[in-house]
Amino acid sequence: MGTILPPAMSAAAFAAAMAAMVAEIGQDWVLTSEEDLIPFHDTYGFTATDIHQPAGAIAPADIEQLRGVLRIANEHRLPLWPISRGKNYGYGGAAPCMPGTVVLDLGRMRRISDVDVARGVVVVEPGVGFFDLYDFLEREKIPLWASMPGNSLGSVLGNALEYGLGYGPQGDRASSLVGVEVMLPDGALIRTGMGAMAGSPCWNLFPYSYGPSWDRLFMQSNFGVVTRAGIWLTPEPEEVLSLSMELPQESDIGWVVEALAPLCLRGVIQGPVNIGNFMRIVMGSGRRAEWADGKHAIPDARHADIMADFKLGWWGLHLSFYGEPDLNRARAKVVSDQIARHTSQRFTTSRWQRGEPRPQAPSHGVPISFPLRIANWISPHGGHLGFSPVLPPDRQAIEQQISRSRALFRQHDFDFYGGVTLGQRHVNVVNMLAYDRGDAEMTSRADQLFRALMEDARARGFGEYRSHLSYMDDVAQTYDFGGHALGRLNSWMKDAIDPNGILAPGKQGIWPRSMRETRP
Ligand code: ADP
Numbered sequence: 001m002g003t004i005l006p007p008a009m010s011a012a013a014f015a016a017a018m019a020a021m022v023a024e025i026g027q028d029w030v031l032t033s034e035e036d037l038i039p040f041h042d043t044y045g046f047t048a049t050d051i052h053q054p055a056g057a058i059a060p061a062d063i064e065q066l067r068g069v070l071r072i073a074n075e076h077r078l079p080l081w082p083i084s085r086g087k088n089y090g091y092g093g094a095a096p097c098m099p100g101t102v103v104l105d106l107g108r109m110r111r112i113s114d115v116d117v118a119r120g121v122v123v124v125e126p127g128v129g130f131f132d133l134y135d136f137l138e139r140e141k142i143p144l145w146a147s148m149p150g151n152s153l154g155s156v157l158g159n160a161l162e163y164g165l166g167y168g169p170q171g172d173r174a175s176s177l178v179g180v181e182v183m184l185p186d187g188a189l190i191r192t193g194m195g196a197m198a199g200s201p202c203w204n205l206f207p208y209s210y211g212p213s214w215d216r217l218f219m220q221s222n223f224g225v226v227t228r229a230g231i232w233l234t235p236e237p238e239e240v241l242s243l244s245m246e247l248p249q250e251s252d253i254g255w256v257v258e259a260l261a262p263l264c265l266r267g268v269i270q271g272p273v274n275i276g277n278f279m280r281i282v283m284g285s286g287r288r289a290e291w292a293d294g295k296h297a298i299p300d301a302r303h304a305d306i307m308a309d310f311k312l313g314w315w316g317l318h319l320s321f322y323g324e325p326d327l328n329r330a331r332a333k334v335v336s337d338q339i340a341r342h343t344s345q346r347f348t349t350s351r352w353q354r355g356e357p358r359p360q361a362p363s364h365g366v367p368i369s370f371p372l373r374i375a376n377w378i379s380p381h382g383g384h385l386g387f388s389p390v391l392p393p394d395r396q397a398i399e400q401q402i403s404r405s406r407a408l409f410r411q412h413d414f415d416f417y418g419g420v421t422l423g424q425r426h427v428n429v430v431n432m433l434a435y436d437r438g439d440a441e442m443t444s445r446a447d448q449l450f451r452a453l454m455e456d457a458r459a460r461g462f463g464e465y466r467s468h469l470s471y472m473d474d475v476a477q478t479y480d481f482g483g484h485a486l487g488r489l490n491s492w493m494k495d496a497i498d499p500n501g502i503l504a505p506g507k508q509g510i511w512p513r514s515m516r517e518t519r520p
Contacts, residue, residue, distance in 0.1 A: 005055055018056060025065045046446070052095035054101060067187040083158065086107070091467065101504070107127040109227065113228075122231055130146065130155075134367050143235065145234045147167060147365070149165065150362065151369060157229050165274075167361075178204050178207045178232060182224035183225045185224070185497060185502055192215045192218075241328035241332055242319065243318070247345075253315055255342045265424055269335065284373040320363045382436055386467075389457040389462040390428055392427070401457070405456075408456065414434070417433075487510075491510065505520075506519070
């Protein structure tokens with residue numbers, strides 16, 4: 001058996017619940033041994049056996065088994081943490097928020113269906129990974145591209161449910177997820193939007209509903225288990241025209257955001273723009289010992305040499321245009337003219353045309369996983385933690401955010417990984433704190449840095465769009481309008497839809513009634 005039990009459950013009660021699960025879905029798919037549970041720990045947690053330890057894991061094969069699992073969980077008051085592929089690295093991986101929760105691994109539900117080439121839509125189950133979807137589209141010669149994230153090991157559905165960001169015109173993944181099938185804690189199966197009409201051909205085409213739109217209530221939430229969803233894909237473009245520029249100064253980020261924001265707003269630029277600092281490349285290189293002592297951050301004075309060595313600027317700006325060559329050229333000209341108002345530097349241009357082999361890059365719909373190497377920056381037993389505030393696309397706000405975060409990273413002796421993703425009317429900043437797992441002094445410093453970053457952002461009116469399990473309550477507390485009115489609505493909804501509190505207690509700071517006052 002594992003080393004931990006669900007809170008308020010005796011060993012006998014837990015054993016009885018798991019025995020009922022075995023009877024329902026078979027011995028092979030109910031896991032409790034310490035060894036079997038290793039993949040369900042937070043791979044990047046501060047310690048090897050992190051505080052977010054699961055008591056077990058259960059992997060139903062289909063909807064009927066899932067219904068049985070939820071029935072048993074209700075009968076035994078067994079808390080479950082649904083995951084799709086569990087690769088939510090930097091935010092908790094496959095692990096549950098509350099120690100002792102049983103992971104509900106949906107990875108066996110892995111079908112891709114309802115391919116609509118003309119409309120650019122597929123329906124995926126939770127276990128479908130980005131690599132699976134890419135392989136499927138290639139194998140079946142379907143002329144559609146899926147938006148890929150920097151780490152493509154995860155699931156298409158789980159990443160979209162977490163508002164994940166990626167490359168290409170559909171890079172805002174939450175808005176590419178249209179039409180959700182979800183099982184409520186009582187076993188009822190719901191289809192949202194047009195899918196509420198049996199046999200509707202528009203389930204995954206129209207993003208709204210007749211009446212309230214429920215899709216988003218199941219994102220970053222613990223109100224249901226999502227079993228399928230429609231994903232919008234990009235028709236294979238005739239051409240991809242890519243522009244790149246290395247920007248030499250840290251302060252360049254302000255004018256770049258200010259210059260590009262109106263072009264995102266007006267639809268000249270398709271999809272999110274990713275701008276990352278040089279450390280995102282350097283941290284994947286494994287060459288740390290050349291520039292830093294022990295586990296200390298690389299001194300700022302070494303940065304210029306490192307950038308020169310890697311032929312990188314402080315920021316890398318990479319943009320791609322997708323579609324008709326004439327349109328691509330027109331878009332690229334508008335962007336180049338705008339950038340030319342601020343710098344005499346010129347973009348490097350590259351072109352891919354339909355029929356050519358695709359570059360192995362997420363900008364071209366091809367999955368990758370090598371960026372995960374940054375986790376081992378400090379040691380082979382490394383991990384990283386994401387800090388992800390949302391800002392307006394405003395020059396001063398971004399400049400201040402970067403320089404304030406940089407100062408805090410310096411103060412806590414961490415290397416600064418900064419990424420900025422420009423959406424249509426906002427900016428997501430993603431900072432990665434890389435540390436040595438198991439080094440108590442360093443992980444305690446990482447915790448202090450995270451808290452300092454969160455408090456600093458909150459003081460300026462900026463909240464996180466996503467958070468690691470350990471900070472879900474703290475981040476929820478920063479959303480305080482009306483004396484935490486949204487939190488109260490979430491709690492009310494939780495109690496109505498999941499009266500026994502079986503689904504993902506603590507997710508995004510939403511706890512069931514029985515645990516609200518005395519959190520386990
Ligand atoms: P990925 O493998 O795509 O990176 P995960 O499977 O780790 O994503 O999911 C990230 C988080 O999203 C989970 O911790 C869970 O809170 C939520 N989640 C994932 N899949 C589902 C689902 N099918 N239904 C409800 N919530 C889910």
